[in-house]
Amino acid sequence: MPSLKEIAATKGLLFGTAVNSGHVAKNSKLAETIRRECSCITAESDMKWTAIRPEAAKFEFTRGDKLAQFASDNGLLLRGHALVWHDLPAWAEAISAEDAETILVEHMKAVASRYEGKVGHWDVINEVASPNGLRDTIWLRHLGEKYIDLAFQVAKESCTATRFYNENRMEYDTWEMENKRKSVLKLLERLVSSGVPIEGLGIQAHLFPELAFSESKYSAFLKDVGALGLKILITECDVTDKELPADVAERDQKIADTFKQYLDVALAEPAVIGVLTWGLTDAYTWIKSVRPRTDGLPVRPLPFDDQINPKPAYQAIYDAIANAPAR
Numbered sequence: 001m002p003s004l005k006e007i008a009a010t011k012g013l014l015f016g017t018a019v020n021s022g023h024v025a026k027n028s029k030l031a032e033t034i035r036r037e038c039s040c041i042t043a044e045s046d047m048k049w050t051a052i053r054p055e056a057a058k059f060e061f062t063r064g065d066k067l068a069q070f071a072s073d074n075g076l077l078l079r080g081h082a083l084v085w086h087d088l089p090a091w092a093e094a095i096s097a098e099d100a101e102t103i104l105v106e107h108m109k110a111v112a113s114r115y116e117g118k119v120g121h122w123d124v125i126n127e128v129a130s131p132n133g134l135r136d137t138i139w140l141r142h143l144g145e146k147y148i149d150l151a152f153q154v155a156k157e158s159c160t161a162t163r164f165y166n167e168n169r170m171e172y173d174t175w176e177m178e179n180k181r182k183s184v185l186k187l188l189e190r191l192v193s194s195g196v197p198i199e200g201l202g203i204q205a206h207l208f209p210e211l212a213f214s215e216s217k218y219s220a221f222l223k224d225v226g227a228l229g230l231k232i233l234i235t236e237c238d239v240t241d242k243e244l245p246a247d248v249a250e251r252d253q254k255i256a257d258t259f260k261q262y263l264d265v266a267l268a269e270p271a272v273i274g275v276l277t278w279g280l281t282d283a284y285t286w287i288k289s290v291r292p293r294t295d296g297l298p299v300r301p302l303p304f305d306d307q308i309n310p311k312p313a314y315q316a317i318y319d320a321i322a323n324a325p326a327r
């Protein structure tokens with residue numbers, strides 16, 4: 001059977017995962033599985049402000065450089081994540097309105113130019129919208145909405161990577177997510193119509209099996225984004241299993257069904273260029289610490305278990321890609 005990246009390539013799609021340099025350094029089976037299954041990786045945390053900018057006057061590129069080396073050694077497209085985000089080291093939370101633009105631009109230029117030719121996509125901005133418009137961040141408070149336009153312009157001037165806006169919580173029929181989709185579309189329409197150099201929307205797709213998913217509303221949203229001439233990439237797919245039954249076989253099947261239902265709809269949209277999961281193995285997943293199960297059982301949100309053996313979710317992702325129309 002072809003691997004995920006091989007079946008994806010037959011459709012003109014990317015398949016990949018988020019990963020940290022520390023994970024591939026200490027787990028050779030993970031490194032080998034990424035080589036076999038993935039055409040791209042996202043820097044899960046190695047290129048964030050918290051990693052690269054521990055202090056105002058100090059850039060720390062060690063982890064990012066290691067991941068860039070792993071990508072280049074293995075012919076993987078590397079996705080940089082993220083040049084602008086609200087999750088900042090403590091010193092940056094205290095940036096003044098007066099200094100904000102200088103510090104933001106300096107940081108973006110330093111990081112984007114460091115990885116020029118190594119990073120193929122940048123998440124230029126991450127998680128900037130809210131159901132009511134824009135997320136309240138230090139950048140919005142100090143610079144106003146123009147920080148978004150500025151970020152894409154600086155990225156364009158500093159590197160040749162494809163420029164993405166990456167966003168979370170847009171998938172389901174809740175009030176919050178329906179309004180989030182409206183906010184995102186409004187922002188995208190403004191950016192595109194005013195010539196801001198954005199090239200793609202990254203849709204995180206952290207999935208919840210218990211929430212109602214309207215396939216027609218979601219397809220319409222993807223179509224609207226695609227009609228703006230933007231690429232779409234599913235960037236952080238995983239399934240939170242907090243509300244699912246304890247029984248592993250039953251739980252794994254529901255997780256697989258959740259991936260399949262979502263990806264069937266997402267990959268039917270021609271503007272979607274690929275899918276990445278947020279980690280490959282249950283051994284390394286943010287869900288373990290942020291959304292643990294109340295019964296204390298290990299979480300199983302990803303296509304491979306904690307020993308890196310494929311689970312039903314692997315087959316579900318495979319089948320969704322195999323069923324997708326070719327680009």
Ligand code: G3I
Nearest residue numbers: 020044045048050081087126127168204236278285286290
């Ligand atoms: O490395 C330290 C370790 O030394 C220390 O013992 C431990 C104690 O808490 O913390 C470790 O750092 C953690 C790091 O993950 C490990 O890689 C940080 O506390 C923790 O905050 C950090 O969480 C990451 C989170 O973003 C914040 O940066 C998650 O791994 C990462 O998966 C998550 O990714 C985000 C995307 O960037 C944006 N979309 C949502 C997604 C999931 O939250």
